[in-house]
Amino acid sequence: MKHGLFGQTLNASIGQGDNNFTPIQMAKYVSILLNGGKQVNPTILKTIVNADGTEVQREEAKQKANEKLGLTANEQPDIPITDENLNAVLEGMRGVTSENGGTAYSIFRNFNIEIGGKTGSAQTGVSTNAWFVGFAPYDNPEIAIAVIIENGGSGSMACYPARDIIAQYFGMNESNAEEDVNAIPNTEMEN
Numbered sequence: 001m002k003h004g005l006f007g008q009t010l011n012a013s014i015g016q017g018d019n020n021f022t023p024i025q026m027a028k029y030v031s032i033l034l035n036g037g038k039q040v041n042p043t044i045l046k047t048i049v050n051a052d053g054t055e056v057q058r059e060e061a062k063q064k065a066n067e068k069l070g071l072t073a074n075e076q077p078d079i080p081i082t083d084e085n086l087n088a089v090l091e092g093m094r095g096v097t098s099e100n101g102g103t104a105y106s107i108f109r110n111f112n113i114e115i116g117g118k119t120g121s122a123q124t125g126v127s128t129n130a131w132f133v134g135f136a137p138y139d140n141p142e143i144a145i146a147v148i149i150e151n152g153g154s155g156s157m158a159c160y161p162a163r164d165i166i167a168q169y170f171g172m173n174e175s176n177a178e179e180d181v182n183a184i185p186n187t188e189m190e191n
Helices: 003-013 023-034 058-068 081-098 154-168
Strands: 117-126 127-136 143-149
Touching: 023 081, 023 127, 023 143, 081 117, 081 127, 117 154, 127 154, 143 154
Parallel strands: none
Antiparallel strands: 117 127, 127 143
């Protein structure tokens, strides 16, 4: 192995290489871990309702969105990971939020549910972006999350909005909150 490649490998192994990831890619990565290495296809789209009140099937909506965005099907293989290594990663993520000395412990120590997470910082020249990726609840995950705060400094700073989003998702912010998922059909006409 050439000396330069060896140095790049060391930098990448501790997360200090030249990386370029989006929050959705990081949430997908966490979701893949939670699924034992099986690929997932995240979406920000819950449903599409036509003007007549009928719901568009998920596959049809995905196909139309891909056509509009110019994307083609890209089947990716599952990621081979042993149970031993997977459990080590997930336990490490639990320690970040649940153990004294974890980089997100002070933010999540009194949280109502146990979560797993990882803080990070991304240097971009003179500024540092704050990152947090996580999932909840730890034992039976329902949600994966990624938060980035540009110029946020320490990765722990991204934990505060992540905590608020997770609390909102699990209904911890309001005692009697209900979500209305029924869309009201609306048609706009151009003159």
